[in-house]
Amino acid sequence: MDFIAATEPMHLNHLLANFGYLVSVVMFMLAIMRMGRVKTARSGNFLAALAMLLAVVSSFVEMGQIEPWFIVGGLVVGGAVGAIMAKKVQMTQMPEMVALLNGFGGLASTFVGLATFFSLGGSGTLGQMMKEGGWFGGMNLVLTLIVGSVTFTGSVIAFLKLSEKMSGRPILLPGRHALNGILLLAPLALGVGAVWFVQGVPLIAAVLILIVLLTFVLGVTIVIPIGGGDMPVVISLLNSYSGIAAALAGFTINEPVLVVSGSLVGASGLILTQIMCKAMNRSLANVMFGGFGAEPAAGGGGGGGEYVGVKSSDPESVAMILADAANIVIVPGYGMAVAQAQHAVREMANILEEKGATIRYAVHPVAGRMPGHMNVLLAEANVPYEQLFEMDQINDDFRNVDVVMVIGANDTVNPAAKTDKSSPLYGMPVMNVEDAKTVFTMKRSLGSGFAQVKNTLFECPNNYMVFGDARKTLEEIIKALKED
């Protein structure tokens, strides 16, 4: 062993490390497959973490004798911060947590790109500095910077909007399409300049930093016109970008592990994006550039106020009706998350189940602010996932339901999406809650939802509004049910 190590240390390290990378790639593939099924999901996540550990260890093996302190320092600091964030975050804050982590990933790719450039040395254009990689390596480095930076600031804006440190309403800049176009084309043109024309480290460095700054702005201008209700699409798309950034970084450092894992993430983000767009019957372009929900819609189906014949009810009456109902469906929406009402929902459901009722939950794919938002909150409140139904599974069954309780959902239960061609929501698949015998809609007021569209459900003869904070209302219902 000493003999081999003494003569060919690099060779052996390289071989071992690459074998480690290969195994970790296979583990990532298996992990992501397992993460798609409920029963194996948790073990899949664990497997992915192990794969990551193996990849990091292999990387240490490959680098051989080095001063590892900068790396170890980064790992320790990052690990501690990540662990604290993961422990402290509340389930209701999960959308902004995912957005923020995503942003860190993007920024890391940007830094990898910059660091790679500064480690090149040499002279001439960026293409010449990349040696054998040539223009391909150079352009790839530029793309890493662009995608990484857009992911970073885009995610930060998404984080600010989701945590309500910034208004969730779309902010529409004048001439924003032209602005976005310029902010995308200018960095690409600068990149071409750096790869083929600009000479010398200081000048190229300045160009690359300018590219990063411009694409930082681009990330902001792309995400600020997108409203809170469209965040599930944005957050999945940014997730996809962070994967693509990692894959590009893999091309830059010639490392297949990054390419494979990055592509897996890119693909999964894209699939989620597609699912979310389909659930709103809107194209990705419409979500990204449509400025949806910015202003109250004009025309017959739009407008805020003027409701006619709206009936309302109170917690005691709701409790009385619920006590006699056999078949109950709960439809949660973003309002449930805002009011943190998921535990109260579960408590009410427990009481009703004891009384012999069947409880189901109907979850719209875009309910909430990220894909699967409602599922996470209800899981936190110990609702078994078998009771959660997708829209398609339950939609034809609403006519057999005694009572539907709409808790903080609005656009996803608006019948106008099915009937009113002038409504901006027209064509979006919605839940047929109005088919049930009785509907109780818990809401603070008659104010319109994210789409700024009048909800014709509120005027249905079998719908009763229960105004107030969802959690307080539910607690009063629970109290009345217990006294019963």
Next chain:
Amino acid sequence: MDTGAILMLLYVFVLACFAGYQLISKVPPTLHTPLMSGANAISGITVLGAMLAARVGPGAPFNISTILGAIAVALATINVVGGFMVTDRMMGMFKSKK
């Protein structure tokens, strides 16, 4: 990185995109959030690139790419550790009926 290496990486890229799409195409809504945050953690694989940039040869002085690399290591590790831990927390909550 010569042309052969670039071509090989392109093959890997295309095949991995395809495999990823096939592996994940059907996800139950219950898993949308954890899949997203788990995938997010995996995208922290960029930490390998960061480590490469942050390495210093024995006795060699550090320079600007070492510092950028060390920052990148920290950022990517936040993504990795935070992502996997939070995903595990969420997945631990998904319970079936007893």
